Amino acid sequence: MSFEAYEAVVDESGSEARGRERQALSLGIDRLERLQKGRASFEDQVQSLLYVRRLWTIFIEDLSHPENALPEKLRAEIISIGLWVVKEADRLREEKSNDVVQLIEINRLIRDAL
Structure with missing residues (x-):
């Protein structure tokens, strides 16, 4: 495999x-919007907030790895946002x-920036 072909696979x-x-x-946004509109049972509320919490925990773990290709400063900023999201989901x-x-x-x- 040529370097150019490998680069294309990595980019893809x-x-x-x-x-x-x-x-x-x-x-996660869809689930949160249902909460906002009052269209969720208590169990659905809990599951929706746990989903968002788990999702951001995965993002934080990935961003914490030294192998992550994002610049260190950007990773730190996104981790800070993620910690806030986890804390806010818990508060809700x-x-x-x-x-x-x-x-x-x-x-x-965050979604729209991806």
């Missing part, structure tokens, strides 16, 4: 990974907050 796989990340974030699940709007907006911003 990165593009596919971003596509999967966008899909995962979109699903524990009924210490009822404002899901910021959580939706942050997830949209």
